[in-house]
Amino acid sequence: MNATDPKALPQELIAAARAAARNAHAPYSRFAVGAALLMQDGSVITGANFENASYGLSLCAETVAIATASAAGRLREIVAVGVIGGAMDADGAPTGTTPVSPCGRCRQVINEAAQMGGRDLPVHCGAAQGDAVRTYRLSELLPDAFGPADLGIS
Ligand code: THU
Numbered sequence: 001m002n003a004t005d006p007k008a009l010p011q012e013l014i015a016a017a018r019a020a021a022r023n024a025h026a027p028y029s030r031f032a033v034g035a036a037l038l039m040q041d042g043s044v045i046t047g048a049n050f051e052n053a054s055y056g057l058s059l060c061a062e063t064v065a066i067a068t069a070s071a072a073g074r075l076r077e078i079v080a081v082g083v084i085g086g087a088m089d090a091d092g093a094p095t096g097t098t099p100v101s102p103c104g105r106c107r108q109v110i111n112e113a114a115q116m117g118g119r120d121l122p123v124h125c126g127a128a129q130g131d132a133v134r135t136y137r138l139s140e141l142l143p144d145a146f147g148p149a150d151l152g153i154s
Contacts, residue, residue, distance in 0.1 A: 010133045013038055013082030014126035020046035020061065021084060021094045021128070027051065032094040032128075033061035033085035037069055037113075040077040045069045049085075061085070062106035066113050076117040081110055081138075086128030094128035101125040101134070107142040114138050115147040115154075 013036045021034030026049050033049040047065030051058040062083055069075055083102055086094035114121045123141060125134045
């Protein structure tokens with residue numbers, strides 16, 4: 001993937017998010033979500049939702065992906081985000097043609113990467129199936145965000 005123009009790459013990121021969603025651990029909601037992060041060097045880091053029998057402990061796909069990037073020392077290298085999700089079929093594959101956008105908590109988590117990397121990240125919201133993609137900047141999804149600068153950290 002070419003990282004120079006993140007807006008040109010939504011379909012590749014959506015494809016990576018779809019593949020990641022196949023590894024969702026979502027036996028409770030049976031709603032599989034996949035997230036894919038395009039990195040500065042063109043590589044992709046993915047995540048899937050990871051639910052827990054204690055429901056409130058569940059982690060969203062976007063949060064898993066960003067924590068994975070951070071654990072690899074690459075939080076500042078993220079240049080674009082892709083996400084898909086949908087109700088699982090009998091084989092565990094996500095279904096549906098309606099784009100999914102990040103939940104409020106994930107928007108705040110994405111903001112941590114955006115602020116640390118100094119980028120207003122594009123967020124490509126896709127569906128499990130079909131070509132529909134809605135692209136936003138994080139600042140549209142989370143205007144006037146609370147972030148590291150509020151704590152005097154850059
Ligand atoms: N979910 C995500 O992974 N990301 C979101 O942005 C929204 C919701 C997950 C959480 C839960 O495992 C399932 O989708 C149903 O809410």
